[in-house]
Amino acid sequence: MKLEEAKKEFILLWGNFGSQWGINKAMAQVHALLLTSDDPLCTDEVMEKLTISRGGANTSLRELTRWNLIYKVTVDGDRREFFSAEKDMWNVAKRITRERKRREIEPLILHLDRLKSIDEQNESTANFVGIVEDIERLVTRMDKFSEMLMKLEENAFFGSLLRMKK
Amino acid sequence: MKLEEAKKEFILLWGNFGSQWGINKAMAQVHALLLTSDDPLCTDEVMEKLTISRGGANTSLRELTRWNLIYKVTVDGDRREFFSAEKDMWNVAKRITRERKRREIEPLILHLDRLKSIDEQNESTANFVGIVEDIERLVTRMDKFSEMLMKLEENAFFGSLLRMKK
DNA sequence: TAAATTTTTCAATATTTTCTGAAAGTTTAA
C-alpha cells in the first residue's frame, strides 16, 4: 500500500471512530490529517486536502486548539496561522478524556444528585433512589479509575500490571 | 419532588447520556423506563408511557434484549411479552462495555493493523507507522485496563484501591 | 384450520446534525 493511500484511509478511519469518542467527524478528520502530516498546515491546505469549506476547516481547527490536540505554529515570513498536532498519543487520550469528563460526567452527577430528594417515602421511592445511587457510585468509580489510568505513565508498578499478557 | 416527576426526568436524562454511550436515545429511554418501573411492562405500556410508535418500541425492546440489558418475562394468562430490566448497574456497565468493545474497539484494531504495510521505506513512512502503532498500543492498553476494571468486583485488593478517597 | 391477537418490518417522513460559502470582522505591512 502506498503511504499517501494509507494516510487517506487513516483519515477516514479516525473520522468514523472520532464520532464514537465525542469528537465530530470533520474535527476528527482534521486531527488525523495533522497527526499524519510531516509539516504544519494552514487553513487553505486543510480545506484542499479534505475538500471541506473554509467555515468547516476554521471551526474544526479552533475546536481542536481548544481541546489542546493541535497547536498554532508561526512560520517565518508568512502571516498565516499554521497548525501542528500533538503527536504523543498518550497526551491525546488524556486530553480527550478530560474534555469528555467535563462535558458528560460532571453534568450527569450534578443532575442525578437532584433526583434523590423525593417527597413520598415508600418502597417505590426506595427502589428508585437505590438505582440512582448505584449509578452515581458506578460513574464515580469509573471516573476515579480512569484518573488512575491517566496517571499510569508515571507509575512503574501499575504500568507493569498493564503490560502483563492476558 | 414527586416520584413520578423524578422518574420522568430520569428517563430524559438517561436518554441524553445514552447517546454518548453508544446507545441511541429511544433505546436508552426505554431502558430507563424499565429500570425505574416497579413491574415488567409490555410493548403497549412502553408506547404509551414514552409516547413513541409501535415500531420504535419494538426495535428498542429487541435491541435491549440483545444487549442483555432487559429480559422477557411471561405473565400467566396473558400472551403478550413483558419486559423487565437488569437492575444491577454493575452488570449493566459490563454489558454496555462488552457491546461497545465488539462494535468499536475490535474493528478499529483490525483496520489499523492493515495500515502498517507501506510500500515506501523512508522517514515519512516511519512517522506514520509510529503513530498507528502508538494508537494500537494505547487502545489495547485501555481495553486491558477496562477488562481489569470489569473484574474488580471479585477482587478485594483492587476493589479497595477504588474505594480510596481522592 | 381459521380467526384473533401480537410482533416485526421497512418505505416514507420528520427531525437533528453537520456543512457551506458569502459577508463581516480582524490583523498586518507599508
Added chain:
DNA sequence: TTAAACTTTCAGAAAATATTGAAAAATTTA
C-alpha cells in the same frame, strides 16, 4: 491610514439519523 491578507461567523442548504405507522408475518386460541 489604507488596502490586502487572513480569520471568523452564521443563515440557509444538504446530509445523516431517528421515528412513524400501516401492512405483512408470526403466534396463539378455539
